[in-house]
Amino acid sequence: MKAKRWMIAEPDAGGVRRLAQEMHCAPLTAAVLSARGIENAAAARAFLSCARSGLHDPFAMHDMDRAVGVIRGAIERGERIVVYGDYDVDGITATCTLVDYLRTAGAVCEYYIPNRLSEGYGLTRQAMEELYRRGTRLMITVDSGITANEEIALARELGMKVVITDHHECHDELPEAEAVIDCKQAGDTYPFDSLAGVGVAFKLICALDGDTDAMLDRYADLVALGTVADVMPIVGENRILVAEGLQRMERTRNIGLQRLLAEAGMAERHLTASTISFVLAPRINAAGRMGKADLAAELFLTQDMDRAIRLAVELCEQNKLRQTTENEILNQALTQLRGEYDPAGDKMIVLAGKGWHQGVIGIVCSRLCDRYGCPVVLISIDSDGIGKGSGRSIGSFNLFDALTSCSDLLDRYGGHALAAGLTIDESNIDALKARLKAYAETHVTRQQLIPQLHIDCMVEKEWLTIENIEGLSMLEPYGMQNAEPVFCMKDLIVEDITPLSSDRHVRLSLSKDGTRFNAIWFGTGAGGLGFVPGSTVDAAFHLEINEYHNRRSVQLVICDVQLSECEHRADQLILNLYNILMQDGPLTALEARRLLPERKDLVAVWRHIVCRAEDGRLSVPDGALSRRVSWESRREINIGKLLVSLDVFSESGLISYHFKEGMINVCLKPYEGKADISGSVVLRTLQSMAG
The missing domain is CATH 3.10.310.30 (Diaminopimelate Epimerase; Chain A, domain 1)
Incomplete structure (x- = not known):
């Protein structure tokens, strides 16, 4: 269990009540808004609005009028246009959105996406020379180009005009292109400077076409895909684009996206920003990572259903290959770590x-x-x-x-x-x-x-109703600067722990004052927990509604769990007894028995250390080790018994151990033959005290 530092917001209770009344929303929703600094109805409505009217005039961007003029001129003259993109999801969706629009507008248009492995990121001299040799006379960059001064100078010297569309930070000296569209350039007064690369390309299309509503209907799905995948803030224009795009994606007319959703098992499912982040984006990014970004670009541009099916399958295969390659490198790295870290x-x-x-x-x-x-x-x-x-x-x-x-x-x-x-x-x-x-x-x-976990507010068990959780949907779509809400409840009793998927995940049954909640913790198995059934814990979690056999219930999706204050106090009482023992102080027989490990306890601690140590070393949060051993052995091993066990092994020359910054660090020592722990001073002392 990886420790996190909890940062718990404390929204004003009176302000939350007022906001809930003004917004006609659940107190839970109002609490989240208040925790994020939105304290009145006007600000809340402005933040939550997904109305198309909130989109800004594309011509408010610096150089947009010049870019439109250059592109329209090239189309009228029948010049070959190339859209120069990037190999990530943002770059690919930006490329496909602009290429598709230009082709339907009558342009002779192709695309160029550099190979990540052989060319790397951005524009290159070799690419400029090759594009000119192929007859390119206008190059439009998307999601790139803003710092490529030398390459763009070469392109113009060769005889190509260049329009830059980008969203990255600019240098003081911009490339000398026919037009530079990037809201981060000095002097640009566009009201929103956090568009993704695909968002900037979309604004160019809106300017070229003149009908933003029609362009949203046509391209919002790809725009949302690139915006979420590039981890852009889901506020302002991005919130509108992503909300529109998620709705459009569920009934997309892009046959490549249709087939990718189907191949990923998401056809006819409700889609969220998480669908993009955890299902679609990895499959598209995999093509770029493996040097085959063209596969993804072709998928979103093809009009051939059979070809779309084959490409969607290939993208999923590339993702599996990426996962295999990733795991191979991870295993090699872990092997190195055992000797170097x-x-x-x-x-x-x-x-x-x-x-x-x-x-x-x-x-x-x-x-x-x-x-x-x-x-x-x-x-x-x-x-x-x-x-x-x-x-x-x-x-x-x-x-x-x-x-x-x-x-x-x-x-x-x-x-x-x-x-x-x-x-x-x-x-x-x-x-x-x-x-x-x-x-x-x-x-x-x-x-x-230590990573921070930002928590929106503490909650009472009475707040966790299906109606209140459904009310949180008005906060969607989630993403950067509008994260899915995290809540916290303290002093929950762990009723049950169930490992899932070969202990890669765990299901918990937690109760608070007689009310039981089901919880699931992804990516953490029972063997990595720092608590056991019967422990009292504080939990941080997202909220969702679980539907199973036509029954709907509240489910906590765990972000982190920490031992409650009462557990720390109980540990400290045992540690006080242990410290008295270490200082040769007196203990009653009952106190000594609380510290005295039985032989089976010693065996359980030893087995855990040997099985869990990597290259002879084990490092565990100090409050977790005794509970992990207890869970595995189904024995009651408190922190005092654990420390006495470690002392016994240390006296016997089997281990050394020390504490550092909240961690117990154990090092196994080379040992031949069978260890004899009967000579342990600390064990004999406790046995004599216990009577």
Whole structure:
């Protein structure tokens, strides 16, 4: 169970009641709005509105009029137009949206998406030369181009006109194109600067066509797909585009999207932003990661149903291949970690491997970052000795600054605080590892690395009704800056724990003052829990309605669980007894028996350590280890019995252990033959006290 720091908002109760009355909504919904700083009905209506009237005039964007003129001129002259895209979901949907529109408008239009593996991100000189050689006379970039000054200068020198549409941050000096559409450029007064690349391309289409409503009906599904997948804020115009797009997606006319939904098992299902994030986006991104982004682009552009079926199947196959490749790299990385990473001491992971697939190491970085709770950099070394790396960070550790401190070792690097990429010569990798780990040691504490969980409000059990949960739907669609609400309830009793899917997930039965709730925790198995049946816990969760056999019930989808304060107090009482023992103080017979492990208890602790240790080491939150052993052995092993057991093993030369920053860190020692624990001083002392 991975620890998180809970940040619980405390909306004003009186304000929540007023907002609920003014908005005619459930108090639960009003509490979420209030927790997010929306405290009156006018602000709430403005935030929640999905009305098309909230879309802004596309010509309010700087250079939009120039872009429209250039493109219309090229269409009239019959010039070959190429849309230059990107290999992620945002870039692919932007490419397909614009290409489809231009073709129906009579343009001679093709697309170019760089190969992630052989070309990398963005525009290249080779691509400019190749496009001109093929007869391209107008290039329109989508989701890229805003920093490609040299490449665009070459394109114009060769004889191509260029229109840039992008949404990334701009440099001080913009490329010299015929038109530059990017709301982040200096001097642009467009009211909303958080559109995705596909959103900017959509605004260009609206300007070209003049009928925004018609363009929404036609392209909102692809626009929503790219916007959510690129993790853009789902507020303002994006909220309108995504809400429209999700409705359109359920009855999409795009046959490629139809077939992808069917192949993913989502046909005729209610679709949400989560459907995009966890079902569709991974399948589309997989094509780009594996160097086959053209498959996804062709899927969304084809008018041939048989071809769409084959392409949708191929995209799902590419996703399976991506998953296999990802797991292979993860397993290799975990093997390396057992020899290179000290969870008790290291605050950063830096690993390198020969031939690791560059398209997926970023995902593996994220998985390791989540698993170990620290920044991670993975480097793939090619046959020429060049390493290309990807990094992910956590908490307040600025990965970009860390790489900057090592810039003399790097050929190239870029990114931001939480994600970055780099290129390095193989000969410098060991030095990079040492310096990054040293930097992390001095620039972040383990407390700062703990991820935060933002909770909208505490709830009472009476609030958790089907009607109130249904009322939360007015907050949708969810996404960045409008996350699915997280609630918290304290002092729940764990009634039952049921492992699911080979213990990859777990179902919990929790009760509060006699009311029982079903809960499910994805990605956490029973073996990783820090509590047992009978424990009192605080739970953070999303809320949903579970429908089973025509019966509807409230279900908690767990985000995190922590032991309640009463459990910590109970642990402290036992720890006080243990501390008296360690200081040679007096204990009553009853107190001694509370600390004295039976032989079966010792066996249970030993088996857990041996089975769970990786390369002879085990690091577990200090309040969780005794409860995990209790769950596995079905024995009552409190924290005092656990510590006495560890002391017995330590005296016998089997282990060493220490506490550091809330963790128990155990190290197995080499030992031959059968251990004799009968000489343990702490065990004999407790036995004599227990009588």
